[in-house]
Amino acid sequence: MLDEIRGLLTVVLKLGSRGESLTKDSELLGSIPELDSMAVVTVINVMEEQFDVEFDDEDITADSFATLGALCALVERKLALQ
C-alpha cells in the first residue's frame, strides 16, 4: 500500500525523486508545495479510481493528509469496509 500511494503521489504531483524518497512518516500537507487544494482533490479522485472506493467529507481532513502513513491508513480503512 505504501508503495502504491507513494507512486500515485509521485505521478500525480510530479514529484520525481522527491516522491520516491517519501517514507511512512514523511509529512505531506504543508510540506509538499505541489499539494495545494486542487491537487488534494486530484489525489482523492485518482485514489478513488485506483482502489475503486469512494471517499466522504469526513475522510478528507488535514489529518488524513498529514503523512504518507496517514493517507495509506485512510485507504486501508476504506478497503476494509468493502
Added chain:
Amino acid sequence: MTTPAVGQDATVRTVAEYIDGPECKLLVTRFRSPIQTDSRRTVLCLPPFAEEMNKSRRMLALQGRALARRGVSFVLPDVRGTGDSEGEFGEATWEAWRQDISSIVDWLRIEGGIRQIDVLALRSGVFLGGDFLKTTGIGPKRLALWSPVHSGRVMIDSLFRTMLIRGTGGVGVNNVAEVRERIAAYGSLEVAGYWLSEELVRSVDALDISDMQLASGCQVLWADASPATVDRVPRKTEKVLRSWASGNVSAEYTRFVGPQFWMGPEIELIPDLLEKTTAFFLD
C-alpha cells in the same frame, strides 16, 4: 448573422458561427475538411461542466482537427452562458442546456443537411445529450465517452470540496452539507468563479449515468483517463456497461494513463486518446 470566422491550416477549416438557440445565440465551432468523406455525417461534442471545458478546449480542438483531417467534420458547441455564447451561466439549468444541444442538432439537420450525428462526450457532457442519445436514425451510432461522470451529485460535491479546501467557502462553512445549505439560503453561490444557482445544483444532482439509455445497436467507446494505473474495469462502470449490453449496446472499455486534462493548473494532452477516438469514429 455575423460573418463566420475562418481559420485554416493545410487541410482543416475551423468555422465559428452564431446560431439561434432556444433563448439566445449560441456559438458553434465546426472543424471541416474540404474533402469530406461523407458530408451528411458529423461528430458532435458534448462539453464538460464549467471550468472543465476551459481546460479541455485544446484537447477537443485537437480531436476536431484530427477527425476533420480524415474527412469527418466535428462540431464543438458552447451552451448558453459558457464560452462565447450568449446567456448567463448563473441562469442556466441542465434542461436548458439540453435544449441548446437539441436546437444545435436541429440546425445541423436543417441547415447542414446532416443525416447522422455521432457523439463525443467529455465528463458530464454525456448528460447534455438527453433523448437524442437514444434516437435512432439521426442519433449516434457511435458514442465516445471520455471519463464520463457517473453522478452529478458527486461531481458537484467535488467542486464544493475544492472550495472548502481553498478556504473560499465563507465564514461558518465547514463541509459540503453547509455549502449546500448556503446555496439554498441565498439562492446561489459563487464557486470557483461560476455562479451556481440552486436550480442548477438541483438539476446536476439528478444526473446519474445508470439512468441513461442508448439506442439499440449503438457502439460505445468508454475511455477513462487518469494517472491511476488500475488494470480492471471499475465495478460501477461494469454495472452500467452490463445494463447497456442488455439493450443491445456494445461497449469497449479502455483506459489511458495520463493527466486528467480537464483539471489542473496546466493545459495537458493525451495524444493516444486522440488517436484511439479518431480510429473509433472512422471505423
